[in-house]
Amino acid sequence: MKGHDSGTKTQDTTPKSRPGESNYGSEGSMGRHSRVAAACLGLLYYISDRTESWDESRQNCLKRGADLMIINDRGEQEFICTFKMFFWIGLTDRETKGTWKWVDETLTTTGFWSSGEPNGATIDSTEDCAEVNTINDQEKNRNDLGCSERRHWICVKLPDQ
Numbered sequence: 187m188k189g190h191d192s193g194t195k196t197q198d199t200t201p202k203s204r205p206g207e208s209n210y211g212s213e214g215s216m217g218r219h220s221r222v223a224a225a226c227l228g229l230l231y232y233i234s235d236r237t238e239s240w241d242e243s244r245q246n247c248l249k250r251g252a253d254l255m256i257i258n259d260r261g262e263q264e265f266i267c268t269f270k271m272f273f274w275i276g277l278t279d280r281e282t283k284g285t286w287k288w289v290d291e292t293l294t295t296t297g298f299w300s301s302g303e304p305n306g307a308t309i310d311s312t313e314d315c316a317e318v319n320t321i322n323d324q325e326k327n328r329n330d331l332g333c334s335e336r337r338h339w340i341c342v343k344l345p346d347q
């Protein structure tokens with residue numbers, strides 16, 4: 187892991203956006219939609235103030251020249267765990283059930299699944315998007331759930347074209 191510096195986290199201007207509270211910002215304006223969250227590993231991340239479906243979340247990332255976060259190594263896993271929230275990440279098995287692919291088309295190489303997860307194949311076939319519940323064990327906090335569920339999102343700015 188290199189240069190992990192969650193200490194550069196910028197101002198938390200939204201005290202109501204805490205885990206366990208159901209009334210996330212409903213302002214509805216794009217301006218209140220996210221804040222710059224942190225610089226880590228030389229990258230810039232955005233975290234949403236409010237909760238949305240996986241697809242809405244991804245669209246909001248793309249609008250910012252970003253995409254839902256890909257977690258490839260322990261440094262990134264540790265970074266995301268500094269926020270005690272539920273997040274959509276850029277991982278789905280929509281294309282082929284049981285084959286978890288990141289939004290950059292790479293296959294997942296890390297685990298970090300919660301115990302018994304992903305269980306979408308056993309419960310029903312609708313749990314096709316991955317969330318991270320960073321309130322749980324840092325090593326085991328990934329879960330598949332229905333893509334229409336509402337979660338916060340974390341995205342990472344893509345390099346300028």
Ligand SMILES: [Ca+2]
Nearest residue numbers: 279306313314
């Ligand atoms: Ca699935």
Ligand SMILES: [Ca+2]
Nearest residue numbers: 305329330331
């Ligand atoms: Ca699940």
